[in-house]
Amino acid sequence: MSSNKDKEIPKKKSSGFSRRGFIRGVGIGSGALSTGILEPAAEAAPAGAAVSGPGAIPITLNINGKATKVTVEPRETLLDTLRNQVNLTAAKRVCDRGTCGACSVMVGGKVVYSCTVLAIDAQGKEIQTLEGVAANHPVMQAFVNNDAQQCGYCTPGFVMASKAFLEKHPKPTMEDVKEGLGGNLCRCGTYMGVRKAVLEAAGKGGRNG
Amino acid sequence: MANYSWPPMDKRRVIGKRTSRLDGPAKASGRAKYASDQNLPGMLYGMLLTSPHAHAKITSIDTSAAEKLQGVTAVRVIAKPGTEIQWAGTEVASIAATSESIARDGLKLIKVDYEVLPHVVREDDLAKAGNRGKAGGEQVTGDPDEGFKNAAVTSQGTYGIPVITHCCLEPHGLVVAWKGDKVEYWPSTQAVSTVGGDLAKSIQVPVANVHVQMDHIGGGFGSKFSSDLWGTEAAQLSKASGGRPVKMFLDRETELTIAGVRPSAFAKVRIAADKEGNVTAFESNSWASGGFGGGGMPPIMYVYTKIPNYRLNHTAVSLNAGGARAWRAPNNPQASYIMCSALDDLAASLKMDPLDLFVKNTPLTIRPATYKRQLERAAELIDWKKNWKARGQNRDGYMARGLGIGVATWGGAGHPSKAKTTIHPDGSVEVELGSQDLGSGTRTVIAMVAAETLGLPLTAINVKIGDNTYPVSGGSGGSTTVGGVSTSTRRSTVNALDKLFEKVGPALGVPADQLEVTDSRVRVKNNPDKGMSWQQACQKLGVESISEMGENNPQKTEGLNTGGASGVQMADVSVDTETGFVRINKLVAVQDCGLVINPKTAESQVLGACIMSCCGALMEERVMDQQTGRMLNANMEFYKLAGINDIGDIVVDLEVIPENDQRGVIGLGEPPAIPGVVAIANAVATPLACGFRRCP
Numbered sequence: 001m002s003s004n005k006d007k008e009i010p011k012k013k014s015s016g017f018s019r020r021g022f023i024r025g026v027g028i029g030s031g032a033l034s035t036g037i038l039e040p041a042a043e044a045a046p047a048g049a050a051v052s053g054p055g056a057i058p059i060t061l062n063i064n065g066k067a068t069k070v071t072v073e074p075r076e077t078l079l080d081t082l083r084n085q086v087n088l089t090a091a092k093r094v095c096d097r098g099t100c101g102a103c104s105v106m107v108g109g110k111v112v113y114s115c116t117v118l119a120i121d122a123q124g125k126e127i128q129t130l131e132g133v134a135a136n137h138p139v140m141q142a143f144v145n146n147d148a149q150q151c152g153y154c155t156p157g158f159v160m161a162s163k164a165f166l167e168k169h170p171k172p173t174m175e176d177v178k179e180g181l182g183g184n185l186c187r188c189g190t191y192m193g194v195r196k197a198v199l200e201a202a203g204k205g206g207r208n209g
Numbered sequence: 210m211a212n213y214s215w216p217p218m219d220k221r222r223v224i225g226k227r228t229s230r231l232d233g234p235a236k237a238s239g240r241a242k243y244a245s246d247q248n249l250p251g252m253l254y255g256m257l258l259t260s261p262h263a264h265a266k267i268t269s270i271d272t273s274a275a276e277k278l279q280g281v282t283a284v285r286v287i288a289k290p291g292t293e294i295q296w297a298g299t300e301v302a303s304i305a306a307t308s309e310s311i312a313r314d315g316l317k318l319i320k321v322d323y324e325v326l327p328h329v330v331r332e333d334d335l336a337k338a339g340n341r342g343k344a345g346g347e348q349v350t351g352d353p354d355e356g357f358k359n360a361a362v363t364s365q366g367t368y369g370i371p372v373i374t375h376c377c378l379e380p381h382g383l384v385v386a387w388k389g390d391k392v393e394y395w396p397s398t399q400a401v402s403t404v405g406g407d408l409a410k411s412i413q414v415p416v417a418n419v420h421v422q423m424d425h426i427g428g429g430f431g432s433k434f435s436s437d438l439w440g441t442e443a444a445q446l447s448k449a450s451g452g453r454p455v456k457m458f459l460d461r462e463t464e465l466t467i468a469g470v471r472p473s474a475f476a477k478v479r480i481a482a483d484k485e486g487n488v489t490a491f492e493s494n495s496w497a498s499g500g501f502g503g504g505g506m507p508p509i510m511y512v513y514t515k516i517p518n519y520r521l522n523h524t525a526v527s528l529n530a531g532g533a534r535a536w537r538a539p540n541n542p543q544a545s546y547i548m549c550s551a552l553d554d555l556a557a558s559l560k561m562d563p564l565d566l567f568v569k570n571t572p573l574t575i576r577p578a579t580y581k582r583q584l585e586r587a588a589e590l591i592d593w594k595k596n597w598k599a600r601g602q603n604r605d606g607y608m609a610r611g612l613g614i615g616v617a618t619w620g621g622a623g624h625p626s627k628a629k630t631t632i633h634p635d636g637s638v639e640v641e642l643g644s645q646d647l648g649s650g651t652r653t654v655i656a657m658v659a660a661e662t663l664g665l666p667l668t669a670i671n672v673k674i675g676d677n678t679y680p681v682s683g684g685s686g687g688s689t690t691v692g693g694v695s696t697s698t699r700r701s702t703v704n705a706l707d708k709l710f711e712k713v714g715p716a717l718g719v720p721a722d723q724l725e726v727t728d729s730r731v732r733v734k735n736n737p738d739k740g741m742s743w744q745q746a747c748q749k750l751g752v753e754s755i756s757e758m759g760e761n762n763p764q765k766t767e768g769l770n771t772g773g774a775s776g777v778q779m780a781d782v783s784v785d786t787e788t789g790f791v792r793i794n795k796l797v798a799v800q801d802c803g804l805v806i807n808p809k810t811a812e813s814q815v816l817g818a819c820i821m822s823c824c825g826a827l828m829e830e831r832v833m834d835q836q837t838g839r840m841l842n843a844n845m846e847f848y849k850l851a852g853i854n855d856i857g858d859i860v861v862d863l864e865v866i867p868e869n870d871q872r873g874v875i876g877l878g879e880p881p882a883i884p885g886v887v888a889i890a891n892a893v894a895t896p897l898a899c900g901f902r903r904c905p
Contacts, residue, residue: 096460148237177853
């Protein structure tokens with residue numbers, strides 16, 4: 001059965017990030033290439049752009065409105081930096097290669113899979129994790145109301161993706177929700193609740209109990 | 210004598226009400242901390258080196274270069290030279306380092322030489338499995354030969370359901386640290402009370418020295434009971450690194466390769482009936498593999514166990530592939546798949562509506578009245594009589610539509626569980642159990658039972674689980690948790706309340722047994738005006754809190770919980786006969802689970818199980834490559850799970866009726882995960898009649 005989520009991924013990854021295995025290979029082989037190949041914006045940079053790595057380098061990331069100093073190897077993903085160095089663990093490491101959406105965070109106003117973004121490529125951009133969103137956000141409340149979670153491990157990614165989806169599509173239909181959230185996977189099977197939760201958060205009812 | 214029985218259905222204020230899960234806000238806001246989210250000062254990262262070969266002997270292993278890498282604190286050899294590896298992914302060595310990158314680099318510096326040996330990794334064609342198959346002996350009831358000879362119609366088919374993995378989103382793993390001779394242990398586990406003892410044994414420390422803590426678990430589905438080899442390794446790496454905490458979680462490839470699978474099941478079946486459609490004979494030659502140990506025998510006869518004449522043969526196939534673990538209703542989905550596929554094909558041979566066949570033969574089931582009721586109810590919900598048409602008759606151009614049925618049974622009685630309820634003089638209440646919430650809503654159920662018992666709002670109950678210093682409660686397997694914890698909590702809380710009544714009775718001038726609680730008040734039965742607030746009552750305790758224990762003893766549940774759940778699911782699908790694309794239009798689940806404590810989370814359990822069935826029927830399969838001996842799809846792009854748009858509409862009926870309610874609480878984790886796969890498969894078969902059927 002072909003799955004609609006296959007179609008969804010390119011939409012979400014519109015910034016052209018590649019998957020982790022590739023990143024890691026490039027990171028080991030040549031730190032200098034890692035920015036050039038993976039970030040289209042950087043390709044236009046003049047020859048002789050600064051070379052980073054391969055050893056760890058200090059960088060500053062703008063995370064949840066705070067300038068945060070971290071020391072990262074160029075091959076380190078944004079997800080691992082957030083989780084291991086900044087102790088922001090809402091984004092989860094599940095597939096680790098851009099399939100499941102559990103690591104979804106906002107970078108420069110777009111929702112991205114943080115397992116497919118290098119930390120060094122997130123410099124100079126606003127990064128928002130779920131910890132940077134008020135803990136009583138209407139999307140979260142709608143997830144609780146509609147029991148759109150079981151083990152909860154996919155949930156932060158789903159909430160982040162739903163919030164970003166609703167910012168872009170404030171008045172979605174059920175069909176829009178099914179199409180728009182195809183980039184996140186859940187194992188417990190909470191999709192029926194998620195559908196209702198997103199519609200409720202959009203002010204369209206769907207409350208379940 | 211304390212009265213523990215559940216309040217009557219119409220008197221319940223909390224139990225039976227749709228209640229949002231208590232840890233919902235923490236999870237939805239990303240604030241909930243899982244074991245894999247633990248970050249401790251000085252923490253190291255542990256990783257495993259695993260075998261790329263499915264069958265090989267290790268001839269040499271050299272860790273010296275890895276040990277010299279800066280940042281590596283410990284390297285351990287797991288499989289010494291001479292060790293015979295029996296599946297790809299077997300743990301060979303482990304490493305701890307100050308960062309994940311260094312640990313990964315260190316693994317690449319470990320040199321292992323293998324003598325590669327021949328392997329067998331596929332069992333779908335039994336003829337090719339050679340001497341790997343082990344026959345389990347024949348079971349015969351009645352006279353199957355005579356049964357087939359006298360039958361009006363005999364149908365035969367071959368049915369197959371592949372190995373699938375658990376694919377827990379939080380991989381298996383742990384954080385572990387030594388403090389002197391004590392071990393702090395944060396596992397991702399389904400068994401908070403027992404996993405510490407498991408680790409203690411493997412690292413040879415007294416059980417009491419291992420402290421287990423776990424607030425949340427990111428999926429288990431039967432695969433997370435033991436402390437596992439990686440638990441031992443992480444603990445030993447920590448010890449070798451001066452006790453520094455070590456975090457070791459499997460990467461996705463390793464998780465899918467070695468952290469547990471559901472065994473396959475294949476069967477050649479013959480089934481016969483008289484001309485009225487009464488099933489008279491059944492014969493199956495089945496085979497399956499649960500890994501190197503073989504295993505995976507589905508419990509055929511399934512549900513329709515009273516078919517008078519049958520002959521069963523089963524062959525367990527040993528493969529060079531990762532081993533089986535309990536997977537949500539072990540072997541039951543496979544048994545249901547084989548049994549219900551055969552019944553569906555028999556109906557086609559009889560030119561009979563399969564619904565009529567399933568209903569007509571309910572006297573042959575273990576609970577005839579229940580299955581008849583559930584089949585009829587599910588048929589009503591899916592509008593079977595209107596939507597079902599005989600095979601090949603339900604087409605609109607290249608689109609074909611089909612309906613299918615699956616049936617299930619499961620135990621689900623409560624496990625042994627102890628709970629402690631404490632009432633403090635300030636009126637606060639704590640309930641402690643060494644239990645765990647897998648996402649099934651266990652925390653919420655415990656709070657609801659205590660709140661119901663004490664006449665308090667849910668928010669007044671502080672539930673403490675996820676720590677092995679709390680009273681021992683069983684692991685969450687076999688759908689035993691809700692029955693266990695609801696019973697132990699009910700008893701400990703009734704006991705604590707009775708103690709409170711003893712303190713309050715004199716102040717109200719009545720014996721303790723004349724008191725009751727409701728709406729946060731303690732009052733005299735039959736004289737509701739005479740009473741005091743909960744706060745005032747608790748002040749009578751002075752400085753001493755009340756702590757009382759309660760227990761679920763499975764031999765003596767006194768009707769608080771029981772086992773024996775039945776379920777029926779029906780699917781309505783459309784098939785694009787040109788591309789083979791299957792669209793699930795609707796899935797209906799009618800499920801008995803006794804007394805339902807929280808309909809909201811119970812319904813979620815059933816919905817989730819139905820969605821898992823969609824995955825199992827149409828997407829999931831561990832694909833093994835006989836050439837390399839390895840799993841080809843050990844990642845989440847190619848190990849397919851359904852997305853939010855891949856499932857149809859799902860309708861759940863929990864059968865909240867007095868005759869079910871009076872049976873007490875019955876677990877719900879496994880039963881609804883059984884019949885969906887075959888319901889979908891039968892629905893797909895309707896338009897595509899063919900002799901060999903195989904999922905996905």
